[in-house]
Amino acid sequence: MMFPVLQRTISGTRGMVVADGLACLLILMVLLAPNEFSRLTPGALVSIPLEALLGAAVLLILPRRARPAAATLFGLALGVLALMKLLDLGFLAVLARPFNPALDWPLLGNAMSFLAGAIGPVAAIGCLAAAVVFGTALIIVMTRAVQRLMRLLVRHDVAASRAVVALALSWLICALFGIQIVPGTSVASVSSVAYLRHRSSLPSTDLQSQEEFTANAEADPFANTPDDQLLTALRGKDVLLTFVESYGRSAIEDPEFAPQVGAMLDAGNRSLRANGFDSRSAFVTSSTTGGGSWLAHGTLLSGLWIDSQQRYDELAASQRLTLTRAFHKAGWRTVGVMPGNDTPWQESESLGYDRVYDAQDLGYRGPRFSWASMPDQYTLMRFESTEHATRTRQPVMAEITLVSSHAPWEPIPRLINWKDVGDGSVFDGMAPTDDPPEAILTRKPGRVQADYRAAIEYSLSSLISYMNTYGDDKLVLIFLGDHQPSPIVTGYGVSRDVPITIVTRDRAVLNRISTWGWQDGLKPGPQAPVWRMDAFRDRFLSAFRAQTTAISNRH
Secondary structure, eight states, X not given: OHHHHHHHHHHHHHHHHHHXXXXXXXXXXXXXXXXXXXXXXXXXXXXXXXXXXXXXXXHHHSOGGGHHHHHHHHHHHHHHHHHHHHHHHHHHHHHSSOOOTTTSTTHHHHHHHHHHHHHOHHHHHHHHHHHHHHHHHHHHHHHHHHHHHHHHHHHTHHHHHHHHHHHHHHHHHHHHHTOEEETTEESEEOHHHHHHHHHHTSOOOOHHHHHHHHHHHHOOTTTTOOGGGSSGGGTTOEEEEEEETTOOTHHHHSTTTHHHHHHHHHHHHHHHHHTTOEEEEEEEEOSOSSXXXXXXXXXXXXXXXXXXXXXXXXXXXXXXXXXHHHHHHTTOEEEEEETTOSSOOTTTTTTTOSEEEETTTTTOOSOOBTTBSSOHHHHHHHHIIIIITTOOSSOEEEEEEEOTTSTTOOSOOOOOOGGGXXXXXXXXXXXXXXXXXXXXXXXXXXXXXXXXXXXXXHHHHHHHHHHHHHOOTTEEEEEEESSOOXXXXXXXXXXXXXXXEEEESOHHHHXXXXXXXXXXXXXXXXXXXXXXXXGHHHHHHHHTSHHHHHHHHHO
16 A cells, blocks of 8 residues: 555655756746846856746845745746846847837838738637737746745755855855856856846936937928929929838849849849839938838838837828928829728828828739738839829829838739739739748748849839839839848848939939939949938939929029
8 A cells, every 4th residue: 555655745846846857947948037038048057047036035034924925926927038138038029129118009000911911810819819818827837936946945954054155155156157158158147237237228218218209300401391392393293102012122132132133233224224224222221120021111101200000100190391291292193002001091191191092092903912902013013003104284292112122022923914913813823922921030041042032033023124114214213121130031130221212214314313312223332321211302302303403404
């Protein structure tokens, strides 16, 4: 009779040891794990976290009755810390920046829209529910782990006290002498303290920051410019301001993409020159990376640094003279072509648009290409048939977003004869893929990079082909990237620069920007000028306003 009892006792003891070990390991992982995939290696865990020693010391020193409450608080704090690091992992992988709890909660709606477009609304809701369940479970698990560790410390308080003292001395020696087992990682770790210190320095929504942004928005040097003095040097021109999704500097400089993309741009430049077009290119630094395209759009159009949803909302509610408003006041028909918008754009009228074509208005009858609701060629063809081809005395200024190069960059359509585009059904059969869209996170980097390069080539080829097919003497095209792609494609530490190009047959238009120093062709070189994206509006309005005309005529 004794042997079964003894076996159960031994088995139970082993189970407790395993559970205690797992609880300790989980706590150490949360304290030591970095918040960036590139630093998430086994070597990052070969340290002694000071925070763990202090927490254990507090639990040993506290009166017995206070220990459960303290353990619960510590567990909750560790659960929140774990969630913050996981959010950072996701944000850094996609947006190249950590999660900002003060500013980023509004992005939840945009993330849901992205998922709904990529995997369907039901699956998107399922992902949200799973995330909520996972987050709640993580906090509960971390709380239980600390409570279990507390009970272990209480059962072996003498041995635990000695172990804490010994580890504290070891930590101090390692800190004094900078001892490292893994190069670049100190054994004496204060990583969580450093992490929280860095997080406290992130931009917030405090009153002072709001007042400074509002003051900058109101200090508009063009606010009182008479309508008849705006953009006079472009009168009679159709102006297309086109954003190419994820078209960053890396696309034309990174060895993974530059040879093919560069060759395509060079060939496109030759074909445009053969049709009488000339071009100038440079770089602008975007206010965002990896996503949040509308922030970059707002920055370029407004001349304000729009790097959060709060600032974008304030811009939409203001009377700031955006480029669309300036063109509208100067007599242009202002149009937005937004194939990525599945619902009506509430801010469009306040930002100066006479008409916005969203995905529903564009009448596409073909297949979706993952997140992209329609191919760029179709988007441009619909603009041509609804606005440019029906041109009246009133010129059109259009902001067009091209979304075929939006993540996850697979599947990718191919260029067809423009006359065959029709309602888009001709693209049936081009959209099959062997992976669901979310598989981008598990694909090999080489495949993701190849898909990205092909998508950028398609988007740029569509735009060049459109100009060669439908461009005329009155058309001025400005195209640029909205932001760099996510670090999944580029890696970490790259710039936020994106190429920007102006294409026209009218040399007088290019003469207006001769002082900008932009380089010839569709591809800016390494020495091309780099502006902040918010500098473009003022320089553009200055180059083409009436005062500039008067000065030019005097000389």
